[in-house]
Amino acid sequence: MPTLIFVLPDQTEIPVRARAGANLMRVAVDADIPGIPGECGGALACATCHVWIDRAWADRLPVPEEDELDMLQDVRAELRAGSRLGCQVLIEEAMEGLRIEVPPGN
Numbered sequence: 001m002p003t004l005i006f007v008l009p010d011q012t013e014i015p016v017r018a019r020a021g022a023n024l025m026r027v028a029v030d031a032d033i034p035g036i037p038g039e040c041g042g043a044l045a046c047a048t049c050h051v052w053i054d055r056a057w058a059d060r061l062p063v064p065e066e067d068e069l070d071m072l073q074d075v076r077a078e079l080r081a082g083s084r085l086g087c088q089v090l091i092e093e094a095m096e097g098l099r100i101e102v103p104p105g106n
Contacts, residue, residue, distance in 0.1 A: 006033045
């Protein structure tokens with residue numbers, strides 16, 4: 001189980017152990033990470049799991065599919081190169097140390 005680091009808008013870091021195969025949104029919701037409500041439960045219908053993946057990791061993840069890119073256009077926070085919907089990022093064992101920033105205003 002890799003440990004992921006969630007970084008809140010105030011720069012507080014919260015380490016969370018994550019089960020491989022789970023999606024990032026579910027990990028955040030189960031760990032009560034503030035700012036990631038995941039209102040649609042991972043159905044790619046709300047964008048409330050928008051996160052910024054650390055640049056060192058963004059290129060290692062599979063590229064977002066068209067549906068995710070379309071939904072990212074509806075996020076409230078700034079879009080960045082590492083913007084992803086947490087429900088679309090599956091956890092792998094190799095993600096040890098992955099840093100995920102929670103944008104303000106999700």
